[in-house]
Amino acid sequence: MPCYGRGCTMWPRTIELLDQLDLADPLIQAGVVTRTGLHFHDGHRVKGGLMYGSRMDKLGDTFFKFALHLRQRLIEEIFSTATSEEYGFRPKMLHQIEGYTIGAEYDTHPVTVRVRDLKTQTVAEIKCRYLVGADGGKSTVRKLADISFEGENTKSRWIRMDALVKTDMPNPRCLNSIDSTSHGQILWCPIDNGMTRIGYVFSAALIEKYGGVEGVTQDVAIAEARKALAPFELEFLNVEWFTIYGIGQRIAGTFCVDNRVFLAGDACHTHSSGSAQGLNTGIHDALRVQGFARKNLLDSYNDERRGVVQTRSQVIDNDKVISTLISGHYPPRFQGRSEPPRFLFSLDVSSSFLNSNALGPSRATIDPGERGPDVYLTSLGAGDPVRLQKILSNRAKFSIVVFAGSPEHTRPILLELRIALAAQDSFVNVFPKQIFQWFTVPAASGNGGQDILGCQPFGKVYLDGNMKAHEKYGVDVQRGAIIVFRPDGWVGTVVPLQGSALLRAYFEMILEV
Template identity: 40%
Template sequence: MRCLITALQLARNLPKSSHAVKIIEKHPKSSQDQYGRAITLFPRSSEMLDQLGLAETLAQQCFACRETVNYDKNGKEFPGRGWSFMENMKDTKWDFALVLRQKYQEEIFRQALRKEGVELEAPWELKSIEVLEGVVTGGHKVLASITNPETGVKRAVKCRYLIGADGGRSSVRRMMDIPFDGSSSEDQWVRVDGVIETDLPKPRTYCAIESPTHGNVLWAALDHGATRIGYAFTPERRKAYDVFDEEAAVKEAIASVKPFSLKFKQVDWWTVYVVGQRIARNFFVKDCVFLAGDACHTHSSGAAQGMNTGMHDAVNLGWKLSLVLQGLANPDILDTYEAERLPNVQKLINYDKDISRLMTMQLPENWQGDPDADVNEVLGQVMTEAATFSSGLGIYYEPDTYLNLTQSSDVSTVQPGQRAPDVALQKPATFEATRLQTVTPNTARFYIVLFAGDVAITRHHLSAFTSSFPQSHWLFDPKYPVSWITIFDGPGGPSTYESLGGMPFGSVFYDADHSAHERYGVCANKGAIIVLRPDGWAGTVTELGSAGKAALERYFRRFLVSRSGTKTPREQVLITV
């Protein structure tokens, strides 16, 4: 699925006359058409998909989970444990877990790709990768050999970049000799999806059941009226079966939710798998080969982060690669993909090690507390600690001297590398309500947002900025991936021109109730300039006055380049699934 999101961004952003995106899939869709795998998108993932124009379609089919509950071994409700952090996901309109099985999500993404003229080609198996010596960075360095296992037809594909989104057993990772650090445990979990009958008091929730025999049992209400039951397949339970099949999986699921009753009217899917955590040592090698999703990190489903982490990979890579392929950004911007994503994946791995052990009734490996501590209580503490990371709203990229450039730290509480909060805005003239993320879609463009403050007070700051920054400046050139937005603090007037005393920069919106300026910590008497990256993180922050021009030039000159007017050959990106 990560490959679909990356491919969709490339297909939308790149001229079809000069670029091609090819996706090859080892297995035809029919052989993968199952209900299982990942199910949950947390708020930050939904926000990113919203900026790609996909979230509303997902919302049409999803189960929107806003309620969680935890039951102890006696079936008594025990607040504050398990998945309780999900009820505190605020500061976003997507303040819920968007539950939609991967099968249905992929259908939506594939349909969007077909509209862009991109189809998955299957079955095609990647046989070899050769990185050609002597080819300059950004040139056609990759020669991939692929074979159709049904017909035996062989093809060679020469491309500038290859993306391996081909799962935990990634052929791309293996062919590029990228170490996959980590380990698998002896712990096993079972997941069963289906339509059920039960006497559990709150069945249409995300809940945990503290089973003395099956660990911390997952109960997740799914789309289309289904439910997922997940439990630890302990060594004691394994001893009872010579063969563990669907019938056994259902039998153990029924036992795992005691004292509640459970009956499966229909089983959609089931699996048993080994719990482990691994991370690729590199996400980008040879200046031309990327890994994304499970190909570069695997972990348990204990924190429900697999699909979300892969989504963050895909979005982060998609806009950067789009700019490079258009000749608008230096190729070294691609190094920031690994620099930003790898540390956050490592954070997830660290959390997952603790969460997965606790769900299997074991204390964390490096536990320094009471050796007799209640594992369910410790699990609640760990999940609470990881709450903002799990929701994605607290994920940040470290400040650096490149994409997340600190220049002025006192004009806004939102700093470079942090998520840019979504805030309510008002359109001019009609006063129609909108939101910042709605007016800043991810089309591989940066947004320079002028928080103008109270223009009756900040007029001199605005005048100093506009007089030093004429609209003939290169940052207003339409060939650059930069758009401008001006936000006035206060209710709208009859004319934006009259409100400012001149033409504002870019599109104008009003902060009618002052909440946008307050959320960004921008003083209405001073204003601020905040650059939003295409993926919705803050890139840099600076003051509104005369120093603003130099600060913006300092930021964008680090990675933007002028685009040549010469015709380029047809480029190609190969994505393997």
């Protein structure tokens, strides 16, 4: 039987990133969407619980106002199909890395990896430029690289199971949670193929009752799940997977070694499943190397991604609080509180040289290092609505968006920008053109880009006739601005329309001349 389990929930920002890779739609087609969730206590709906999944229709500047639930094995199959179709290769399963060496830096493929085929037991050596360990919490690559894995494990044990069930719980295809005096806070998550992921706390008393973890069979997991959901009825039609596991949070001492070996996902940070962050942060650990960047761009992967995972009020610290509350206990900072743990749930998952504030007054209210909010623009000709994040598709390029403002006011500056970019020392003539994609967004309507702007447009033109995009990004329509989006959709820098020299300085920090 195929092994399922593992991560199954993707939050809006993750779906946004996957949409920029044209992967969101096939995932949505295969999975289940939830826009809200209910919390129950003694069989009645009450406030509290997994409220970060409730009323997602109230989310602000995203068009993905929902969570997507799809088991990780199926996610990986869709990813595998996409890589096969776009790049012509499929992942090699049942292979194990046994060691690696790093040769001379001048070698174009300095990393030699020894790989064993577990079917034939033959060993091959593969030459590569980089080695990425995305091989889970027990990562072989991390161990071979002698990278520490710092953190802690708790004594808590949780059950997770994927099953086809019947229940009299209201709205069972929502992301729900249930209070239980004996089983902590129950996770109820609809997943693909009509199934449901059920999770609950398996206390020390229950472990003792069944003679240790080894005594927890599937029948035991089913019996305790029925008790946990009381007073709701729960009938199991089929169980595809179940596990009992310990809770812990760990983070690797570094996410990269020698700028040749990188860690991603659970290989470099592990969490409980309480806030469904493992799969999401793993997807965000992305890096594509094309050979145009300075060495410090590779260094920034460790600085930025490790900081996101470790920083206070972010994933590791949130996960410690959430997993403790789900287990029915108070974290240290909540000691002495009298309200039930369900009322204390919160999730706040909201710098590097890649995020550069240009000198001078702010040209936008969106700061470098922030996620670029989505907004509708209008296409030329047909006048169809087009989402900004959709046109900023992730092709490992920097997107340079000229918010042209009202051409009535900015036309002379746009002409100056066009002349500045044509200069021999302009950054567009210094760096490879294939690492940039350009767009022009005028706060105007019209029949053609050149007619509207009074000069040749900067890349493709999309209209912002109602000025909603300028308003959302806080760009003065009488002055305009240039916003550089990193390949991952985050804002890299914001400069005035006269800021071509500032753009060169920004890219000189990142790219090889």
